[in-house]
Amino acid sequence: MHRSTRREALVTLAAGVAAGPLAAQTGRKLLTFSESEYELLSVLADMILPPTDTPGAREAGVPAILDEDLAEDGERLQTLRTGLADLQERGFRDWPEEGRLELLTRFSEASGEERDFFETLKELTVDAYYSTEAGLVQELGYRGNTYLADFPGCTHDHQIDGDA
């Protein structure tokens, strides 16, 4: 059981990794976003959680997850869509990285609509990313929800003021 679960997981991982680019490149039907919205969303998601020694949001399949999940989430979709349209109008995709960073930083410190857009984008990206195998297992090291005959618990000697 354990072994087959792991094999399944690997297959799933491969699918998850491919999901982002596939959606754009192979014309997998988008449910919620337009092709250009989707591309911009992918850029932004990767700015929130970029690739490091582990996959970033795009590679983890976050844009595809949001495309699926937001189909039935009118309020957050509207917030996201308004913000995406605003950025498209400004030609955000053609900006140099420095300018993009500056703008997103300003949004994160702003109030009103820009802040709402940033917070919604971040919340959606983060929650989706840490539910993928890339985010949970590769990045965070999650090892739970498995068969564990004995639970060892804490095997250290943690002290409030620093370990002994």
Next chain:
Amino acid sequence: MATSDDVVVIGSGAAGGMAAWNLTKNGAKVLILEAGDRFDPATFWSHVKPWEARQRRRRGERPPGFESLPLRESPYSTPEGQSFLLRRVWGVGGKTNIWGRVSLRYGDLNFTEPALDGWEIPWPVSYGEIAPYYDRVERLIGVCGGEDDSRFLPGSRHHLPPPNLRCGEVLLRKGAERAGYAVVRGRRAVLTRDYNGRAKCHHCGACGRGCDIGAFFNSGDYLLKDALDTGNLTLRTNAIVSHILTGDDGLASGVRYFDRLTGQERTVAAKRVVVAASTVDSTRILLNSKSSAHPNGIGNGSDVIGRYLCEQFRFHVHAFAPQLYGRAASNDDGISGGHIYIPRFEGPEQKRDYLRGYGIQLWGIGCGAGAPYAKQLPGFGADFKRGVKRRYPALIQLHPYGEVLPYRDNRITVEGTPPDRFGVPTLRIEYQLGENERRMLPHMYDTVEEILHSMRAEPLPYRRGDVDELGAAIHEHGTCRMGEDPKRSALNAYMQMHEVPNVFVVDGSAFPTPTEKNPTLSILAFAWRATDYLAEQMRAGSV
């Protein structure tokens, strides 16, 4: 209408399961009417990881909808400006399929103080009377826990070994003890070793999705299976009870229900009725059971049924133990939920400007199946991503539960409510906190902050004074309370209706106060005791 059943039991959760188990063991023929369907453990998503769950959903698969049925079949309403989170499971085993498994004995203090402080009526049972039933229940279902014993939380000689503490819990315990609070092992109805022919918990941490091997107590696996084995139990599913019928003598004569699948109205004759549909649905049935003998609902000449709704109010504080920042991730699932607990405590006398008290569940949640805290951390980008990972092993939670006093106007009614699809009036729940809770709440926050401070924890943003949505503890009580005085209570000490001796109400609605503790262990103990009495009365020919 003819039946050969000795007893009709309404509901199959902890209370109904125990009633059926004990009565069938005593040789009685029992019919259970259960509003929902059977749940099949083979269909539980116990070992489905988040990314696998997404794949399954893409294919159109869904896990069992434990809570979807009652909202669809029997919605409830609240007055404008109020809210009450009513969580119900219709289906064999009821809420025991997904319960939190916390199993705390009520103590002498819980039973005696209502008589002393006047809120609202005395319990008709003492700790000494119920203690032997706690012993029996713990031996039957298996409860893990420590060796502690205090006037706030009586000990037990029957506990299975407690689970080891997670890293965050080691620090939580040290912090709480440094702040002067006694910390005990959590007590939960989880098998930490093979027990009574059942396999022990394998620490998959997904109890809320149902346990596919029955390693925690649930009515279906632990009670109904045995009851069915006696050959004395008939379990009728998809039977939504609407009324208890009465004869000219005012006694219960039958039960009316609707077949959920065909919509057909049916009636079954009943010599004795045991009501165990959980506090709120039992109350709906009792209040809707009006007749010339019982114009105010069956057994409700006292007008107490539906009133005095009470449970616990609570809040949650999430924090990090910085001592654990940056450590390698570990499997922190354990038996899911907290492994330690702060029982109610004395507190300095001069600070006590409120009645009753609160206990605190402590959970060193650690490396869970997600990073729900991440969106609350500032910033974005690679540094942000590193910060999320650094904090991942360090997440802890504190969950205080405070006792809400029973207030006459916190109540369930059915008058003037919209009918369900069978034409039966639905529930209306009016429920607000009172002055005592407003006084207790700052103390609950003080305690939490003292512990956080003592352990040098870094809390996620919270607002002092916030409380969880009312009802969220899912521990409703009080609306069909037992007591000595028939003018102020609906049931006697054996959960038998004062006014209708062949009706027993054995679920949480019978408890006159909620205490600060989780109730299922006590519901099992009281239902066992009540049905011992019923079986005795049946043998004597008096019910």
